[in-house]
Amino acid sequence: MDVFIIDDHPIVLEGLENLLRQRESIHVTGAFASAGAALEALEKAQPDVILLDINLPDRGGVDVCKQIRETYPAVKIIALSVHNERPVILNMLQSGANGYLLKNALGSDIIDALWDVMGGKMYLCPGVISALGNMERQALKEIPRLTRREKEILLLIGEGHTTQQIAGKLFISTHTVESHRKNLMDKFGAPNTTTVLKIATEYGLI
Secondary structure (H helix, E strand, C coil): CEEEEECCCHHHHHHHHHHHHCCCCCEEEEEECCHHHHHHHHCCCCCCEEEEECECCCCEHHHHHHHHHHHCCCCEEEEEECCCCHHHHHHHHHCCCCEEEECCCCHHHHHHHHHHHHCCCCEECHHHHHHHCCCCHHHHHCCCCCCHHHHHHHHHHHCCCCHHHHHHHHCCCHHHHHHHHHHHHHHHCCCCHHHHHHHHHHCCCC
16 A cells, blocks of 8 residues: 655654554555645656645645545545544544544554554544534435535525525636526425425535
């Protein structure tokens, strides 16, 4: 298994490298302190899994996660963070992360996470499962992945704006707004936008 590590904290970066290099079957093929350096390296070679710090100096982890997922869909992504707030976790998972690890996770948790996502599973460390409370793993897998435009429209709907008002604010046609409304209902399996808003709020997406 080839692994990239992206983290701007030297101690964390070194610690993860040392942990993974002790495993013969895991190869750290890149260690980066910024999103820019990692994305540049990805153009030349892609690892199997990326350990991604969600707080980077040059770009937010959510944006980086989305870009990697869209450009390199086969690469697995595990978010690394000190944050165990439910909305933060769900935002990363909704953006395409295959797993979420807190930085105080045990070394064995990190190894388990790598092998689980390689096997097509979602991995959440015990601290994350606790933070998410009673949400079932199946529910987590079903969280819709929204485009930037869909999120914008969802927020505006939540603020009570009409289709015409949203079209004016975003400089798009009312037909386009209605198409996005329909896409949102389809993605959430909801009969109307009121239900979409309720589900999105439960998932911490808005």
